[in-house]
Each structure stands twice: as structure tokens, then as C-alpha cells.
Amino acid sequence: MHQRDPGHERSKDLVGLQEALDLRFRAIRSRRELSAPGAPLYALEHGLGEAELADVYSGVRAAVRKYDVSTRLSLPFVVYATEIGYAYSGDEYWPTFEAQTPGWDVGNRSFIRESFERFAEEYGGAVPSGAWAGQFKIICWPITHAVLPTDLQRQLARLLYESRRALTAGILKEPGRLGRHLAARAWHASSRFRTFARDTDLLGQVAAALLASDSEASPYLEPAVLARIVTDLNAERDARSWLRDARSTANRVRIKGLGTLQELTQSGNTTGVRRVPSIPQVSLCLRRDGGMWAAYVELPELSGLAEQFPGIQEELASRRARMAGSERPLARGRLLYPNQTVRLDRWPAPDEPLLSLEGAGGDVNTTLKDECNLTPGPRWLFGLRGTEFATEVRTRTVRPGRDYALLSDPPLDADLPDWISPAQCDTTGISAYAVAVPATLDAAGLDALQTIGLSAVVDLVARPAGLPAARWDGEGRAEWLSGETPIIGLTTTRSDVAARCRLDDGEPDVIPWPQGDEDLYLACEGLTVGEHTLSIELIRADGDAVLAAGTFELVVRAPQLRASTGTYREGMMIRTTPASPTLPELWDGKATIEVAGPLGVAATMELVLTDQKGRGLARGREKVRLPVVADTWPTVSHQLKSQKALTEKYDEAEACELRVLHPEVGNVVLTCAREFAPLRWIVAHDRDGAYARLVDNFEGGVPTLRLRPFSQPDSALPCTADDSQRVRASNGGLLVAQAGDQHAAIILPPTIRDFHDLQRLTDPRLGDTPKSPSGVSGLIALGASWAEAALTGDPFGTAQRAKVLDAIRSKVIHLICGGRWHAIERRLAAADDSLRVNEVLEGVGAGAERQFVLSLVRSIEAFGATSRSMRARCLSKTLIAYGKAVRLPRASPKLGEFAIMLAAAPDSLAATPRRELIQRLEELLRSPVVMRAARYVELMDGGGAMAAEEAA
């Protein structure tokens, strides 16, 4: 299968293998230095045939059995570890390695790293980079040197296929750029692939090699490695076809020499570069509703920023975004979806960043500030499309006889012609005007336009002709895709004229107007990715006099990639919060899924669990009514996860596909995989019941294992794995593995085989806790450790955990609210019919305290506050009015929100900074009526209407 080096001597002993591999790698290094100076070598390029590889396997295994591991003979180990890296899938590198290498000692893991480091030094071997390499300091070596592990090959082929239309000659020439280009488009791939893609140099080199034409040998990889990957890819029909089409497109791009503005500028082929946008520009539009204009911002897909700003995707995927002028934050990950339209309640101030991510570093927000901004003011012109919709005209040019809307800050002076009149605007902080340009503009009219920063184009119209543009503002700006030849149609009613045209900063061309024709067509050929300006002057055919002038902006961009989750242009689209959730996030309810689609249409939602090889393990289906929104997703999710076939296989599953299908509307798919983690529990069942197995990829020591039983959730008992690395506890509990700063926690379900087992389950009992801020904060932390642990598919485990969380909340309520209130809550929980409303109110407090609670209730009812955040605001306002009465004259403004959250889910406050946490708890312990009021509010509707708030 692989090329055999002519000098290779077959040898079964490690010394012989070491020598043969040394010769082989030195030869490759010499060739590489000639073909691609500086490009690294990969251990997968060993060139050994099957027989030689078998020798390596047997030699290494024999050496391990004899404890004969030496750095002098490290090359066979490098090849051995690399081959395991190439073939393994999922997240169990070390377990796979250890299973295939009898006698291997965990303590020898660092030997593997040392061997690769030596390989890098001696032969110019690749050095892993990126955040993942920083976290997995040993595994990163064999995985990197495996070039493209088999389970990632299909995903790369698909990515190459989907990105093929965005390729340029320059990108194809530079593997580093190609890698960044692809990585920026991989945000919807599996987490393992995204991890691989973070090493953009490696990704680029592999991709460049795969896209190389048949006649051209890749300078970055040995032909045998490439042939091996292609052979493996060809084994799968889809991947083979994707790769073939991607290669074919790449060949065409190379022949045509399509590039970006920057590429051609660097090679001196053009001048006048204005901007090569990393992403399309932010767009503005107006919509009229009830006679008032409202401004909207249409955001482009921001994932393209990653091409120039690596790492920004993780931030975009994981943080909520704020848009200046809009009260509601955008959910985590929402910015990765293109064309989000956000209504502006208020016009952003000139120096205010349009977009920012909550809690992100300064660099990220600086990038967003630079890349995502509105057209500079103080005037914004909009061309009317119909009567109720208007799109921004960036060139600020108007045409006679057309209608426009104008926004201005500050307002325009009163001295305006009668065809410019004030209009109503629902977006505050900006003034709106209707501009009905007369069919004939006189000098006064032109002056008036100039005064307000607008200009007019008369006698000359420019527009995209022939092929409809990818975007057209109806006036002077249009977009095309890279590789296309825009045709601009010029129209004038004047005769005996010529057009003097200049593209960017090139020399002007005088083009005679076709005799007797109103139209002149210009083909703009070889346009590069970026923004171009076509300046047009209408001149007399017999002289130089300029009769009319205007500019036309041409934007050439790469096509956007279509994610399998669909786009907003299609009938259905899946959106997730966070973007690209992992399988546990989906299963544990930590991700929200929304499916946009036609109202009321019944679609099929299908969840397929797959194993490491992508084979289906279990399938569950539900009929859903579209759209599925944050409020309805928990119900759909619960129905799916309740299906026995899925719960039984969840723990074995490596990934899942969530499909939404409708025969006419479409078919969209979300893929979620488990993340490569240093430590991960897998729960399974055998004849003896449930057990947990630890996948240990941690490279800094042996983890310690502890179990918190359901019956005593605040105790932590040491536990050990049996000979087959299984941990068992028949009554289940919270199982935690801790090593260094890494930990993994899972709810190990109790083993329930019969009624007797069920009876064995006891309610959780917590030990004594001091009534103090630190006592309560300890309970909050305990709650978080249970709430954040991964769930398995087992319903008993889920139910037992809920009981534990209830017990912790009950304890917190008891400590803060007092025994009397706690007793009332217990009666409520037991549905005690003899309990009267007055008794509950009396339990909250008497006199001024009772007035405080009644005022809060009135406030909530007046505002129709159904969400927790609205109720928190009501509580904070009531606290301001009743601060003295409840002994908190200077209550923190955040206390309302804190109390509402503590009353509902204490564990949700675990991330509160320690000092702030203690301060809030001190306030509540000082004035327990505030907490009782928060509980009263929570009990008003059983907390039932609150779920949507968290999702939003």
C-alpha cells in the first residue's frame, strides 16, 4: 500500500527499525527542504508498507512488554503512536493506545512526547500549535503527525466542497491562508474537527495537498500519504464526490487566476484598493409600521472574521452580544448566523461601538468595533422599495422623481424645500424626513441637497445589467460573487455623448455612446474580491464638458457557506444557543434549539445517536409544530429524550444528528458531538447494573475519584475502579474525577431492576449548615456541582438529581427565610388544603413587611411581569420604595435579581464573584422578608412561566 524506500531493510528488532526509519525521514527532509523550505515533516510520511508496519507494531509491543523503552530507539514509537492517531476515532486516544499496547504504563506517556520532540528537532517534524495543543500536551503530537485522522477526513472533504466557490488563486497558493480560510468556515463542524482546524497551518497544508491537481505533486506531503488519505476518502461515496468537485473547482480557479484585491495589489496588477472586507458590511433598512419608520440593522455572518482574527469564533459562539440601540441582548452564538435583523429602539451614538460581546476581551470587542459599524453620519439616506420598506443608499445620491427617507442627527434646519418634510420615526435619537425628489431639479433644489450632504445624479443612470447582482441597493452599489463578470448598464437620454469611466484608480477610458441608443453596457472583467469604484462622467462627444457624473460601487465577495442547519432564505432553519452545541449540552438541556419555519406546519424531528464511526445506534422521532422556539423546545426535547431507544444508547453515543424533515419545506440537520476532554465519564449498564468508566486523556497525573451519594449529597466518599476500570455504586450518586485543574462529573444512576430497588432509594438528607453567608454560599456551590454534572439517559438518575437540587434549595430557604416560612412551604408542597392565602401572606411578614410584599405583587401584576428578569426589576424597584421598612435602606440595586434567582435555583448563582455573593447573602440574612417575598413570587405561578427567560 505504501511506497517502500529502496534503502529500507526489513528488521524485526527496534534497532533495525530505528535505523531504517532514520534513513527514510532524513531523505524526506532533504526533499522537503527543496520543495517547500520550512514546511514540516509528518511522521505519517514514514512510507512503510503493511509488512514493515507490522514489524513496527510487534517491535514496539515487545519492547513495552520488556520495559525496554529508550529515547535512542524512539522512531518506531513515533510511527506506532502516529498510526494509532490516524486510525482512532472519538475521544479515546489513550484508552485505545493502552488497549493495543499490553503492559503500557501510564507513566510512560511523557516518553511519547519526548520522542516526538526529538523527531521535530532531528527531522524538522511538525510542532503542534493552537490552544488544544496547549491543553493536550502529549496527545497533540501523534494526532498532529497523523495529518488527518480518518474520522475527520469526511468532514474535511465536505468543507472543501462547500468552500470551493470561495477559493481564489492566492488562497490556493498559500497553505497558511487556505487553512485560515477553511477554519473560518468550519464553525458548524464537529468539535473535534474544529479542534483540528485550529492548527490552521496543518489544515492548510493538508487541504492544499488534497486540492492539488492530478498532474502536480504536493510539496507539503509525500505522495504516499496523500494517496492513502485519498484512498480512504474514496472508500466513501459522498467524500469522493465532494473531493472531486472541490479539486475541479480549484483547478479552474488556478487557470483563471482569480484572486483578491490584496493579491493583485501585491503583484502590482491593480491600484486603488479601498478595502477587502473580512465580512460583508452591516446594512441598514427602514420599515414603516403604523405610519412610523423604524430603523433595523442587518448583520452579516461574522464567522468570516476568523480568517483575519483567529479565535474570534469561540467568543462569538459562547457570549451574548449587545447591539447599541437595542435593549435585548442577542443570544449566545446568534452572531454566527448571517442576516440577523435587529430593530433599533434608539439610534447609536457616533462613538458607540455597534456590537460588543458581554465579558469578552478588549481585543475581540475592538475587532467588532472596527469591522461592524454603520455608515458614518450625520445623515443616512434610504431608497423606498414600495411604501413600507426602504434600504440604505450608501452613496447618498438621489435621482429626480424618486422617493427617499432620510435620517439625520442632529435634525435638519427648518429652512427646507417643501419636498423634504419631517416624518415620524419610532427609533429615538434620530430625526426622519421624507424626501420626494422633484422630477426636475433646479439649482435651488441641488443646493438644498448639497446643504444636507446629499447629491443628485441627473441624466445618467447606472445599474447592474444581465445577471442580477447578489445585492443591489437600487441606486449606486451592488455586490457580485468572486469569479463573476459584472455588467453595468448606463442609460442617458442625451445624444452625442460619451462616457468617461474609471475603475478604482486606473486610467480613465473614454467610451463613445452607441449611436441612437440610450444604453451603454460595460463589462468589468477580472474583478478581484473587495470593493471597487466605477467613476462615470457623461461628456460631450465632441469635447470635454462634463454633463453628468456619478459613481457606482461594485463589491465582489466570496459566497457564503451554507450550513447543514439551513439558512434564513430557506423554508426551515435550525438555530442554536450556544452555536454548535456539544452532545452533552444538547442532552442536558444546556443548549436551546430553535427551528424557524412555516407557521403551524407539522414537521418531523428526528434524533439519531451515532457511534465513533458515525453508525446509527438509536433513533427517535417526534412530530413538531413549526416554529420551535425557546419556550417550546424544552417540551420537544423532553419528549425525544424520553424515548427508551435513545435513553438506552445515549451513554454509548459519540455524536448525534438532530434532523428536522418536511417533504416540501426541506431537511435541515444539526450535528452535535462529544467534546475531546481531558477526563470524561461514560456510563453503561451490564448484568450487575449501571457502572461508569473514566476516559482518561489527562496527561498530568492519576485522577482521584469521589462519589456523593443521592442520600447524602453533601458528603464525598473516595471510590476506586475495578480491574476493568469500572466504578460501581448501586444507589448511584454524583461521581467526580479530579486531576490537577481538570474534573469530570456525572450523575451515576441507581440500579433499578425491581420494586425492591425502588424502595431502597431514600430522600436526600443534608448535614447541618451554619446560618451564615458562608454556609449558604457553600450550599450554592454544592448545588452547582450537582446541577452542572452530566446526565445520562437514565430517568432515575435525572429524578434523583432533581430531588437533590430541591433539597438544597429547601435548605437555603430554611436558613434564610426561617422555620415558620419553611413550614408553610412544606404544607404548600404537600398540597395542604387547609392552608389559607392569608396564612401564606402572614408568613411573609406583618405590618410594613406585608405592605412591601403586597406592593411587589401589585407591581408584578401591573407590568404583567411573567419572566424572572421582569420580576427582578419589580423587586428592585419595590425595595427602593420600602428599603427602610425592610431594614435595607441602601439595598444593592442587584439584590432584586439575586433574590429572585436564589429563590428559584440557588445553583445558578455559583458563578457570582465571591465578595459580591457574600455581600448579597448578608443583606438577605439581615432582611429575610426580601427572600420570602422572592419565594412568594416564585410560588405565585409555581415558577412555570420562567423557563423562557433563561433561554432568551
Add this chain to the structure above:
Amino acid sequence: VSLRAVQPAEAATLTLETLGLDPSDTQLMGEEALCATIRRAASFICPTTPGALAREVSDALTGLPTVDETVRGRAEECVLTLRRYGDLLELATEPENRRRRLYLGPPSFVPTGDGCLIVGIRPEGAPIGGTGLMERITNQGHRRSVAVCDGEVESLLAEDGLTEVSIAQWLQVPREVSSESFVQSFRARLLASGQVTGLEDLRVIDPSTSVRFYVGRWRDLRSDDNGEFVARRPQAFGADLWCVVAVTTGQVTHAVDLPLDDLNASGADQALRLQAALDNLAGTPQLVSLGGDPEQPTRTLDLFSPVPTWCQRKLDVVATPEERSRGALMSYRVPSGALVDTLGFLEKMLWLVCTD
């Protein structure tokens, strides 16, 4: 980078080539070119309204060879044809209103005997399939098809992610019903709807006008109008709404928006079938005309009114769209062997009368 003046004919050639059509046997005003242009524009501007999509296309083509002042109307007809074919979907997706907009239909294929129909549009101007599949697709009017679906084509369809839709699922032909009972079902709904006032900008189909000239049948309400009319009224940000109205002396007394019952059913389909029923009851049934030599293996079938989705799809399966005959709204070439069944279907389902 270069800027050069091109003759209108060259501009047209460049456009057709970029759309993947052969300039030597295609014209910009032909249905194939118009449909390809609409697909391209839709891939960038959906969700949108039929009017906005047609305007985008006509604005781009105006002035080029063979493109005349009817381009806007032709583009509007082609948009509706593509919606019926399934390349475009008209959907209501916003809970707060009934507005319906056009979305891209999913890439799919419908097996039809030996071959298959190709349906759907990908976003961002992307071709419906990879090179292998594109080489096998034939464009005939609005219809794209593959003549023979062998194992290789099946592989290509799967690799390119086209979903199979069975022919029964695609056609969804409604049950046969008499024109009387069909009209009666709408009358009942109209009466139950209660009195309405203030419906503005209404355009109605005039039942007294010739069924041979569909476009000419639309007009504003007149003060002497009485009876039931199929009508349309404009919607902000959405496609015009189809409705049925009862009118007394030019005033709308009752109105029912279409579609009835299912918000995502096609209002146009219900309205067009209702108009066919009304015309039949008025003694002026809509017409289908046969052209060509009866001795030849195929005949030309001309339609003068738009037909509902299920009817167009039925014709797309049994016949081949062709450049429309003079005066016709749609024309198909039908194999002689399928003629009797096809005419029977049109007569049973839409009460059409054949003028041979």
C-alpha cells in the same frame, strides 16, 4: 482587471453563459432564461415577495436584446410557475401576521418513470448539484429533469444532497368535485364571515371577460358590480393576498382570505380553481387548446389561465413545457398517448373545455 464596452448581444451572451445556458439556442426572454434568472435572483434575495423578485429580474434584463416591455409581466408569471413547480415556496413564517413570502425550495428530485424532475434552489447562486449532475440536467422551460435515472445518477443525487420526494407526495391532487359544490363551499364560508367594510386596493377577476386573456381579466371594482369575485389585495412586506369577496353595487359586503383553513396551503391554488368553477357555472368554462398535427407523436397543449400547483405538476410529469404559443399563458408538448388522460384530468378537476 479591465473595463470594456460590450454590445448588448454580448452582454446577453455573457449573462446566459453565467446562468449555465447555451446562448446559441436560448434567448433572455425565453422561459428557460427567465426561470434561471429568477432562480439566481431568488438565491440572494429570498425571503421576498413575488413582485420584488420579478422586479429584480426585469430591472436587470431591461434593455438587452429580445427583452421588451412585457418582461416584468413575464417575470411575474415565471415566478408563479416556479412556485407551483416547487423551486420557490410561499410561506407564512411570522407569528404576528399572515404575510407570506417566497423562500427557496429544498433541493430535491421527483422520480418520474425512467427519469426524474429536479426541484429546488440553493442559496448564494450555488448550482443545484455538482458537475456530474449538472451535465445530466436538461432545462425545458421552467422544468429541469434528468432523462434517465440510472445507478450513477442516483449516486450523484445522493452525493449532492438532493432529497427524494415521491411523485404522489409531490402532486397532492385534491379530490374530484363538481363546480357547483366547489363554489358552494366558498359561498358558505363567505356568508359565515360576517359583514366587512373598508377593504382597499382590491383587484378582481372580471367573470364577464374572455377566458382567453387572463391578464385582461383583472380590474378594479366598479359601482355596478354584484356577486362573488376572486380578488387580490396588497400586503405590506408580503405577497398580495388572495381572497373571495361578495359584492353589492360595487361594495364588498363579505370577504374571506385565502387559503382557507391551512395557512400554508396555497391561496392562489384555491382561488384559481374557484375561478375555473365560477367560469364553468357562468357558462364560459376556461379553455385548453390543442395544436399541431394529430398524426404526429406529440401535440401542443395551450392553457390560457394559470392552473393550480397540482395541475401544473401533473402536466410537468406527463408533458414537456415549451415556449408558449401565441395568446397562451402556458404551453406543453404532450405525447399523443397521454393526451386523452391529460384532457380528462383537466376536465374533471378544473372543468376545462378542449378546443381542438
